[in-house]
Amino acid sequence: MSDAVEAAEVRRFWGELGLPGLIDVHTHFMPERVLHKVWEYFDTNGPLIGGLDWPIAYRTQETERTALLREFGVRAFTSMLYPHKPGMARWLNEWAADFARRTPDCLHTATLHPDPDVETYVREAIEAGARVFKAHVQVGAYDPADDRLDPAWGLLAETGIPVVTHCGSGPAPGKHTGPEPIARVLARHPRLRLIVAHLGMPEYEEFLDLAERYDEVRLDTTMAFTDFTEGFLPFPRRALPRLGALGDRILLGTDFPNTPYPYLHQLQSLERLGLGREWLRAVCHDNAARLFGL
Template structure:
C-alpha cells in the first residue's frame, strides 16, 4: 500500500494528475471504516505488474479474507510461465479475480494467458477487469482486445471496471452481447472522474445502462480506499442519475449478492 500511495502522491504516468487520497489508514482501520458505512461484503483486489508477483499477492489476499469475514477471497494472475497451474489450483477458493492491463502492461489476449482464461471461464468465477483506456490510454487498453478474448472464451464472467471508461459505449455493447459480461460503477459519474480521463458518461446510454442494471449486470464499485473523495460521493453520483430506486437497489446490493453466490463460485459452497 505504501508503494501504491506513492504512485498516486506523485501523479505517476498511469495517473496523470493530482490525486489527493482521502483514506490512508492501516488495514484494520480501513475495514472498520467500511463497516461504519454499512458495507456488508467487499473485495480487496490485488493485481500484478511483473512476473513472480501474483502468487505473493494471492497469498496476502487469502490471509486478509481469513481474518476479515466480510472480505471475498480475491486473486490475480499475470502472463508468465505456470500461470494456468496456479489459477487452476486457486480456483477452489478464489471468489473474485482482478486483472489490470494498464498497470500490468499486458494485453488480455497474451498467449501465455489463454489456458488460464479457459480455466476461469470453466469455473465461472468473476473477473474484475480494468481494460478501458481511462485515465491514461496505453497500447494494452481498449475494447478491441477484450472483444477478441470473448470471441475465444465467450463464457468468461467479466465485470468491466469503471464501466469501461472512456469507451463507455463499446463496453456497454459487450455487456449486452455476452451473457456473463457486466459493468461496475467504480468512479464513474463522479465529478472528479468526469474531469479527468474517464469523461462524462453519455446521457444517451443511460436507458441501456438502466436495463443492464435491472438485468443484474451492473455492480457498485468504489476503488476504496484509493479515492480522492469521500466514499459517499460515488453513491450520490449514482442516485443523481435518477434511474430509480429499483435500479439503485439492484446495483448497490442485489446484483453483487447474486454474483457472489452464483453457481461455480467458492462463495456458493462455503456460505450456502
C-alpha cells in the same frame, strides 16, 4: 466530514433503499508496502491524470480501513490487487488468501499475469477458495489475449468465477487497453464472467456493446459519474438508457480507499442519475448478492 458522520449518511442511503447493506466489488487491500507504492504513484502522477490532484481519501492502516467499511454497512468487499511485473502474482495470491481468512467479509480475491505458470497458480487459487479475480491490463502492461493466459481464462469461464478487469483506457491508456484486446478474449471464452472496471472509461459505449453482446459481461461503477471523473472523462448522457436497461449487470464499485473524494460521493453520484430506486437497489446490493451467492 468525519468518518462517523459519513458512516451515518452512507447507512441512511442504503437504509432508505430498503437494503441490508452494500456490496462493493472494487475495493483495494494488498500488502501494505505495495499499497503504499500505489499511493506514491497517485501522489506523483495524479496531477498528470486529467490535470487534477489525487489525494488519497482513506490513507489509514488496514484495520482502520476494514473497520470503516463495516461502519458504512458494506456487507462484502474485495481485496483487488494486481502484479505490475512477471512473477509477482503467486505471492500476491498467497497474501490475499491469508487476508480472506482473517477478514471473513472480504470476498477471497486473486490475480494473474501472463507468467509461464499462470494456469497452475490460478488453479491453486481456485482450489484455495478464490471467489473473484482481478486483472489489471494497464498496470500489468500485458495483452489479455496473450496465449499464455488462455488456459487461465478457460478455467475461470468453466468455474464461473468473476474477473474484475481494468481494461478501459482511463484514467491513463496502456498499450493493451481499450475494448479490442478483451473482446478477443470474450470471443474465445464467451461464458467468462467479466466485470469491466470503471464502466470501461472512457470507452463507455464500446464496453456497453460488449455487455449487450455477451450475457456474462458486467460492469462496475468505480469512479464513474463522480464530479472528479466527469471533469475529464464524462459518461455520455445519450448512453444512460442503455445503462438503465443493463441494470441487472451493473455492480457497485468504488476504488476505496484510493479515491480523491468521500465514499458517500460515489453513492450520491449514482443516485443523481435518476435511473430509479430499483436500479439503485440492484446495483448497490442485489446484483452482487446474486452473483456471489450471498
